[in-house]
Amino acid sequence: MRYDDNVSAAADGPILRCEAITKAFGGVNAVNGATFEVPRNKITALIGPNGAGKTTVVNLLSGALKIDTGKVHLGNIDITNMERYKIARLGLMRTFQLSRELSGLTVLENLLVAPKVQAGESLFNIFFRPRLLQREEKQNLERALEILQTYGLYALRDNRASDLSGGQKKLLEISRGVMASPSLFLLDEPMAGVNPALIEKIGGYILDMKAQGVTVLMIEHNLNVVERICDNVIVLAEGRTLATGKLSELRENKEVVTAYLGEIINAGPSH
Amino acid sequence: MAQFWFYVFTLVFFLFDYFILAMGLNIQFGETGILNFAYIGFVALGAYVTGAVSLPSSVGTAQQYIFGFNMPFPFSLLAGGVAAMLMAVVVAFITLRRLRTDYLAMVLISLSLVLYDVINNYVRLFNGADGLYNVPQPMAGLFHLTSNAFVIFFACVTGVVALIMWFVMSRVTRSPLGRTFRAIRDDPDVASALGKGVFRYQLTSMLIGSFYAGIGGGLIIQFGGSFNPSAWLPGETFVVFAVIIVGGVGNNVGLLVGALLVETLLIHLPAFLPDIPGHPGLIEYIDAMVIGVALMVMLWVRPQGLVPERVRRFQVPTDELIHRDGHSVEAPVIDTMSATPTPSAMAAHEGEDA
Known part of the structure; x- marks a missing residue:
């Protein structure tokens, strides 16, 4: 098998399927059976409270960490515990929570x-x-x-x-990923720590990626942004998938409100 | 007068030889971030193999060694380079697949010590603690040079070899391969996330650097005609590190400057100075201290070295692009993204959704 070609962006079905993946660090189950699909050519948000396992999931999907149990498919290819550079060569790119230029x-x-x-x-x-x-x-x-x-x-x-400044480093990391022509781009909190004007810009860039046929899965706490640009939302809590759907639907979901949205609603308007 | 030129060209030889050695370590450490504390082991293997293939069969001589092919120069030299590369493959598979930074450095120091003990004690390999000697002068049959003339001749040969190797190294470091090496040096995780098979590139870097080490070692034994374990105590690795740290990590010109200052002026020049009366050998110790102090001062004051790694600037390919900074051209045609989004881009998207 050659690892030099992206998975097709035009094929049918979800671009990524994640089946009951688990990851434990010592006695802590950071990811505990997360199951979800990422639809092709859409922007999907991965949200959840701190410690829900979002970044660990991104690390597992991109091959930075080894999965304990479960399966991950990129298109039709099983990428479970594949070496990370091979996963990247299949078109799955990522950014990091703290910019790594x-x-x-x-x-x-x-x-x-x-x-x-x-x-x-x-x-x-x-x-x-x-x-x-x-x-x-x-x-x-x-x-x-x-x-x-x-x-x-x-x-x-x-x-x-x-x-570069912090905001510029965020932009550099995203632009570097774009240069690699991804099929699926995992963005780990791309808006964290940047000013409102730049948030707007980055949101625009992400929409542009979608227009160019790139599927995006982004961890994001800014629900205003999630509501405005994301087609689909996956809620993670305690390492499990709590719910998936549009944010407007999830606001009606009692479990989601209790686990995550309640914190934000109680804390005042979203930033 | 002949003695003077003998000294001068001996210094010239070591300048060029350590320039080669520094280029080899620089591609591993300066370009790819591999902290190879076993570097001197690769130099030594290159020297021993070059010597052992140059010598005639050991049968009937006072020395014990493998090979003994009577191989002519420069093939003997290439054999030394290839031997060091082969050892690099073994070392890379032991160390680079699982270890990084300080752990890698510790294992490499250990391997260097193991290699030193094996060669020092397993006499049948390269004559043990006595080392190899009476290695024939390169091209002796062609030129019939006196020993003084040979020093001048071989310093020039080493200069030519260094020049060729500088050209080759420049091609590599300026290429996309060199860029990928530096990406791995800066952050192997990011490089891997960009689809770079880090081990493959580190192995390539190890092979190139080790070839340079082997050639540098081979030139030493061809120049002096002998080589033994006292010439490659594991601490010698740090002399090569001093060369690249003082000169400038990641800059080939800096490496030449480092080789001139550290190897030529600080190490070999004092060896030709007369002893301090009443303190024979004291200069050698002062010399070692001066190198240590120079290394510390450089790391404190100018860690980038005297000639730092240069920023690689690219020539912008078209006139249209050159004027972009002046905002006087139309938005470029972009094949992967649409034009720069404005703050209203997300708002427009909201409008579409509504």
Whole structure:
């Protein structure tokens, strides 16, 4: 099997199926039988109280952690406990809760490194196929510059990524994922710690991804954003899937209100 | 006068040789983030194998060693490089698949000590503690050089080899492969999440660096004609680290500067100075202290080294793109995303939903 091709974005059925996955750390069951599907070409939110296991689920789906029991399918491919770079090559990209830029690389290089398979990463090609390298590098460079332009990072392209502000690092991480042409993009709290104007912008970028055929699964606490851009919501509590549906429907679900939404409603209007 | 040039070209030889060694360690540590504390072991293996394949059969001689192929230069040198690469494959499979950073460094130090003890004590391999000696002068049959002329000749040969290896290394570090190495150095988890098989790239980096180590070691034994365990005490690895830290991690010019300052001026130049009266050998100890202090000062004051890793700037491919910063061009055609969303993008989406 080749791992260089994305799972098809055009096929039928959910792009991701997660069946009763569990993960324990010592005696703590961080994920305890989570089961859900992520519909293709939609934006799905993964919400839940702190400690519900949302980030652990993202780590399990992306291969950063090993699943104890259960199955995960990306399209028709069983990716349960597959090596994470192979999962990425199938088109599942992710961002991290705390932005993880490649600090010693420039902003532009952060994007240029993203295409999953590059001819220029082979020693043979470096020395014996220089034209292929030049052609590929030129294509990647043009595309990276266009994406940087889109994300408002063009003027910072030659700065080291470590020099960016927190908000800029969020944008860099998302744009780097876009450069990798994902089929399914897992965003771990993309709006956390950014100003309202940037929240609006990032929301717009996510909608653009959907328009381009990318499926998005995002962990998000900002229910205002969830309500406005997400087609579907998965509620996680104590490592289990509590409910799925549209947020407006979930507001009527007593269990969901008790486990999560109640906290926010009681705390005042959503941010 | 001939003595003077002998000294000068000996220094020149070590400058070029340590430049090669520094390039090898730099691609592993400076570019890929592999803290290879066993580096000197790869240098030593390269030296021993180069020597052992250059020598004639050990039967009937006072030395014991494997090989003994009478192999001519530069094939003997290549054999040393390849041997170090083969050891890199073994070491990489033992260490890189599961270990990172400090744990990896500890295991590599241990492996270095194990290798040192094996070669020092298993006499039939490379003549044990006595090491290899009487290694034939490279190309002696062709040029018939005096020992002084040979030093000048071989320093020049080493310079040419260093130049070729610099060219090759520059091609690698400037390529997308070099960029991926640096991504792995900065954050292997992120690199992996971008679809990079981290172990494969680390193995590639180990192989390249070890080849350089083996060639550097091979040149040492070809230059001096002998090599024994006192030349590669495990602490010698830190001299190569000092070269790249003082010169500048991730910058090939910095490595040359580091090799000049640390290896040539601090280590080998004092060896030619007269002893301090009444304190024979004291200079050697002062020398070691100076290197230690230089390393600490650099790490405190200028951790990026004298010639830091440069920011890689790309030439923007078209005129249209060059003018973008001036906001004087139309929005670019974007194949993956639509034009920059405005704050109203989400509001518009809400409108569609309604």
